[in-house]
Amino acid sequence: MEELSSSHNHDTSLFLDRISKTYGEGETRVEAVKNITLEFQRGESILILGPSGSGKTTLLSMIGGLLKPTSGRIFLHGQELSSLSEGKLSPYRLKYFGFIFQEFNLLSTLTAFENIELVIHLAGLKKDLARQKAKSLLEVAGLSNRAHHYPSQLSGGEKQRVAIMRALANNPPIVLADEPTGNLDTEIGNVITQILSGIACRENRTVVMVSHDERIKKVVDRILYVQDGRITREEKGGHDRESKESHNHFLTY
């Protein structure tokens, strides 16, 4: 944990060194990710594009320390994540990563407010401070009036905004999003896309997104094309850092 605290205020880069992931054995053996080497800089937004089954979600899981590579190593600010036990990985996930999911993945028995408060509480902040912070995050998301609603009482867009606030609650340097617009209509999807782009640009976080959504291409710095577990192509995204569009704010929504 010492390394965690000492590295918190520095630029964080993530480095994937020839990582591979294999599932099953024998005839059922599937090589989902094959020998990928990548580096992400702080403040950079990246889109991983690829067809279903291409290995992009597996890659995202490994980047976030949710899955261990079968071979290769992952470094976060010099610390090798891939060698850490599950017990040691959880504080890294809490402090360094914010996760956004296609299915939102809010806890069904907690309100919007509590879903955000929980992760702040997990990070060790005192109850009063955690509540204050959760409240202000909901204000930023424009959801103060929905604070005490359960996920089942929220719309898709509202759920995703709560999920984004939860992902940002502990101020992580890296945000990972899996199909963040997948379950949203076009209008809400556009808003969420802008929000995620803004998180990278305005808040100097690394944002890695996995998506089929072509709209996201326009708001990221880099696009990685994945096919059969390999990065087949890399190109610059359409994100214009000088554009006012990128500097959105939740309150404007």
Place this chain on the structure above:
Amino acid sequence: MISIAWRNLFHDKLRFAISISGVAFSVFLILVLLGLFRGWHEKIVGYIASTHADLWILQEGGDDFFNSISVLPVAYKDTIKENPNVKEVYPLIGRQTSFEIDKGAVRLYIIGYDPHDGVGGPFKIIRGVPTPGKGEIIIDKVFANTKEINIGDTLRILEKDLRVVGIAEGGDLVFLQFAFMERKEAEELLRMPEMVNFYIVTLNNSSSSSSVISDLEDKLENISVVTQAEYITSNQREINEIFIPILTVLVIIGFLVGLTVVGLMTYTSTIEKSKEYGILKAIGASNAYLYKIIIQQSFLTGLVGFFVGVGLTIITKLLLENIVPQFVIEMLAKDVGLSLSLILIMSIAAAYVPMRRIARIEPAAVFK
């Protein structure tokens, strides 16, 4: 802290109610069984304890008040009294007797005592006279109620008519009740002239009991002299030997029923919420945090079930006291403490399998 455990429990109220019922049944079973045992355990020696004797003199081998045969000559009283440390000697007759009421067989434990001594008589008179005279008998309330006998009625016991002159309470042993009469009357009734079954002895100084015991056992043949405490213990020993193994098995069954219900409910709830546990892992919750949720769930179920079980037992105890007074449930703090300990152990055990299951949940499952 946000109580995810509490929310999880209340999320499915039916499951929570079933879990609580299982624990409550388990607690109820354990407390009622222990309570009945304690009640009987105390009752069985209640009469002996009420005599406030220092020593009991019995025929050798007759250390069971209810089931062994002890017959001693009345003449022994003078020899016992000769010991300078003996303060008083009270001869006592005590024997089970069967007879018929309305052609149905009934049993009483007849106590023959000397009413003018006041030792060995009824615990508490609730109606009628405090001491029986010639041709009279005092019966227990439970016997009077179940057989619908009132003061002034006549009981025909062993071809002798005895008029009921008093109703006492505290002399019920579930399977039979005490009845009290004059010793001489009992001698005649039970056909044991100039004989008694026991001697109750009080001492000038209770610390001299061992010297009195050895002196009396030297002087009188074929007797056994025991202290009040020893006599109580020997009478309880048989109950313990018979009932404790049965009780232990039943308590274990109660425990296992509760464990199974809480365990299954906690497990199914864990399986149902395994994706949410995966989410918690993904967002940085440690396994220890997740274990805490499971244990809290299990403990909350256990504790709520425990209090419901204790409440049920108290209600049952009060109902039984009014409806079936011969069944006395003695709720001791130590038994409540024991059942609470068992519930806590049960809660930990019930959480074990779900915790192992949670440990195996892959946080990457959140993407599925």
